[in-house]
Amino acid sequence: MENLELMKIANKVRQGIIISTHAAKSGHPGGSMSAADIFTYLYFEEMNVNPENPKDPDRDRFSLSKGHTAPGLYSALALKGFFPFEDLITLRHLGSYLQGHPDMKSTPGVDMTTGSLGQGISAAVGMALAGKMDKKDYRVYTLLGDGELEEGQVWEASMYAGFKKLDNLCVIVDNNGLQIDGRIEDVCSPFPIDKKFEAFNFHVINADAHDFDSLRAAFKEARETKGMPTAIICKSVKGKGVSFMENQAGWHGVAPNDEQKEAALEELKKAGEVLCQM
Secondary structure: OOHHHHHHHHHHHHHHHHHHHHHHOOOOHHHHHHOHHHHHHHHHHHOOOOOOOOOOOOOOEEEEOOHHHHHHHHHHHHHHOOOOHHHHHHOOOOOOOOOOOOOOOOOOOOOOOOOOOOHHHHHHHHHHHHHHHOOOOOOEEEEEEOHHHHOHHHHHHHHHHHHOOOOOEEEEEEEOOEEOOEEHHHHHOOOOHHHHHHHOOOEEEEEEOOOHHHHHHHHHHHHHOOOOOEEEEEEOOOOOOOOOOOOOHHHOOOOOOHHHHHHHHHHHHHHHHHHHOO
């Protein structure tokens, strides 16, 4: 898919994030927005998945380790065709299959129930190990937040993945530099992230989360890497796409009100119009 088409889809993913969190009056838009391009690339370019056969045993798997950014995942899944885009307004509502964190039992296209930070990468390592044991060719992807790297479970899982040489595993870090309590370097610095993963026997790639050429090159290199898992450290902007949300830790877990929703959607729709004229 051409970069321009991916940019258009990512713009719609971001609109879905705003619409859903506004309707829920809760949720996590900031980190969902920073990962929107990553979700877009994974589901529309990188991963072997099919909405017509969501449980295909040979499909690639994705585990959203930073499960609170489910609004971004749901928006991408809806646009891919796993369920109607209109259902995004039911996010976090009683009886909805779109819960605040991903639920593999109720949501089409979700491969792992996640929420507790560090849990998603651990599950992904298990999936990758299972693929090796079953002699399957599928790949396993997991997305972590940089604040999530403060969880010890992340490094237990990484140690095992490196030890087992799980080259079918691709760990992605959404490195937007902010978590709920502020800058990650002020809360509990995980830097240098790349050197830490290297110490756990990962092949490490640094990429720009908002540049599809950069993402394309990174995922290609990951697929070609043999004998060790890959970690792609994606430098990103929290709240990317809406000017008043960008680089603001306050948007980690606060939903837009009516006025903010309209302002955000207007900005995104204008950006989408520009893309359509390119």
